Amino acid sequence: MSDYAVINPATGERLAEYPTFTDAQVEDAVASAKSAFDDWSRSSTVAERAALIRRVAELHRERRDELAAIIVREMGKPLSAALGEVDFAADITEYYADKADKIMSDTTLEIDGDGSAVIRRSALGPLLGIMPWNFPYYQVARFAAPNIVIGNTILLKHAQQCPESAAAMDAIYRDAGFPDGVYVNVYVTNEQAADIIADPRVQGVSVTGSERAGAAVAEVAGRNLKKVALELGGSDPFILLSTDDLDGAVQAAVDARLDNTGQSCNAAKRFIVHEDLYDGFLEKFTAAMSGAKVGDPFDDDTVLGPLSSLVAAERLAEQVDKAVAQGATLVTGGTRDGAFYEGTVLTGVTSDMDAYREEFFGPVGVVYKVTDEDEAVAVANDTPFGLGSYVFTTDAEQADRVAQKIDAGMVYVNLVLADEPALPFGGVKRSGTSREMGLLAADEFVNKKLIRIAPQA
Numbered sequence: 001m002s003d004y005a006v007i008n009p010a011t012g013e014r015l016a017e018y019p020t021f022t023d024a025q026v027e028d029a030v031a032s033a034k035s036a037f038d039d040w041s042r043s044s045t046v047a048e049r050a051a052l053i054r055r056v057a058e059l060h061r062e063r064r065d066e067l068a069a070i071i072v073r074e075m076g077k078p079l080s081a082a083l084g085e086v087d088f089a090a091d092i093t094e095y096y097a098d099k100a101d102k103i104m105s106d107t108t109l110e111i112d113g114d115g116s117a118v119i120r121r122s123a124l125g126p127l128l129g130i131m132p133w134n135f136p137y138y139q140v141a142r143f144a145a146p147n148i149v150i151g152n153t154i155l156l157k158h159a160q161q162c163p164e165s166a167a168a169m170d171a172i173y174r175d176a177g178f179p180d181g182v183y184v185n186v187y188v189t190n191e192q193a194a195d196i197i198a199d200p201r202v203q204g205v206s207v208t209g210s211e212r213a214g215a216a217v218a219e220v221a222g223r224n225l226k227k228v229a230l231e232l233g234g235s236d237p238f239i240l241l242s243t244d245d246l247d248g249a250v251q252a253a254v255d256a257r258l259d260n261t262g263q264s265c266n267a268a269k270r271f272i273v274h275e276d277l278y279d280g281f282l283e284k285f286t287a288a289m290s291g292a293k294v295g296d297p298f299d300d301d302t303v304l305g306p307l308s309s310l311v312a313a314e315r316l317a318e319q320v321d322k323a324v325a326q327g328a329t330l331v332t333g334g335t336r337d338g339a340f341y342e343g344t345v346l347t348g349v350t351s352d353m354d355a356y357r358e359e360f361f362g363p364v365g366v367v368y369k370v371t372d373e374d375e376a377v378a379v380a381n382d383t384p385f386g387l388g389s390y391v392f393t394t395d396a397e398q399a400d401r402v403a404q405k406i407d408a409g410m411v412y413v414n415l416v417l418a419d420e421p422a423l424p425f426g427g428v429k430r431s432g433t434s435r436e437m438g439l440l441a442a443d444e445f446v447n448k449k450l451i452r453i454a455p456q457a
Helices: 023-043 046-062 064-075 079-098 100-104 138-150 163-175 190-198 211-223 246-262 275-291 310-325 373-381 396-405 439-443
Strands: 004-007 014-018 116-122 126-130 153-157 183-185 204-208 227-231 236-240 268-274 329-332 344-347 364-370 390-392 447-453
Touching (some): 004 163, 014 163, 023 183, 046 064, 046 079, 046 100, 046 138, 046 163, 079 138, 138 439, 204 211, 211 227, 236 373, 246 275, 246 364, 246 390, 268 275, 310 329, 310 344, 390 396
Parallel strands (some): 126 153, 153 183, 204 227, 236 268
Antiparallel strands (some): 116 447, 329 344
16 A cells, blocks of 8 residues: 555545655656756756746646645645635746746846956756645745756655645646656655655755654755755744724634634734733634534535544644643634544643644634733744744834744734735744745755956956
8 A cells, every 4th residue: 555645534535546656766766857957957048947937837727627626635625725726836836937037147246356246046956845735736836936947956755645736746847848857756755755865966955844844854954964945834923912903803813724724834823812802802713713614625615624634633633632631721612523623712821731832733723812012922932933923903113013023934914814926935943944935935945156257457
């Protein structure tokens, strides 16, 4: 039985299996990526690479319905969200086609002496991407597109529960007209992935996933002196200090918590509310969370599909049960039905509980009451994570002040779900070490070569 399998979390049915690569196939994949790099990174132009990447975006749009249905089956994403993910992946890919010239243009340096100096960007070589299951297309787009525009080649290991979407992405890059070896899908074990990282032909690795996965990859990369980019977990704070529209703030909070059935690293997970607004917020937030429809992810009105797997749902239920056992109050929810888990709200979580510093990867919101801005910031920062954050206030100066104080890679003020291709994504502390999306993503795996030229005689 292969480790790579499509198991519909809504039904538990095992729909398909994909064979794990043999060691010989792994060698062929790495050799193919290296051979392609040696040729096309030097012979292809930026314009040619951008045109192929643009075709990838077009194929996302042409195959939109097919691609969306795949990830509904694989990991239970509600259909509307799956369609939105395909659209966003296409937008990200197209962004890098549009910005290819800017990404690869020389940067002129001001120097004291005569002559000139520039920074010229060039590719590093084959890269390994280790991608998670929660956004099978979006994650690939933000890693592969900028690096292929640069001239790197890609080995892509997807999560073991997403082999069908992995195959669909492989087909898109092939059908877009890329030479063999520029984008190579690999169905490999963790041990084989470690061997790929250690291979001297591979120049870097990017992983999006859990802290445990990130630490394991970084350890191997460090031993082999490889560049590594880490995008890991988050327990993002949603700080509500003042509002003229409590219903709107509550809806933003719910949207930020329940996106992708709560399985998003940068979802709002901790709701830190000023005491003047706390009671009203908790009442409305609880009603909205408990009213979120749980059901068939193919139904148009489903808000919460199943979690990605039965194991994921069991793990979330254990976290909630432990929090209650340690003294937290279960305001609503807390019930699991197979891989389905209903919208859940906890209060009374204190710093001596495991739940205070854990990430709840599912539709669970923890609500805190604070007396002022300083306490809100203190609670927000009292976490090992530092990915995203959300600040809601009617005071523009306070918004700027709080945004500066928060230990996070991203701060969104008075809005949620506002990601776009031009905005860099990434965190600090145990949330990661790099940036994806935006122009910053194109600086992760690139040789920024100094060229210093003497003045002409």
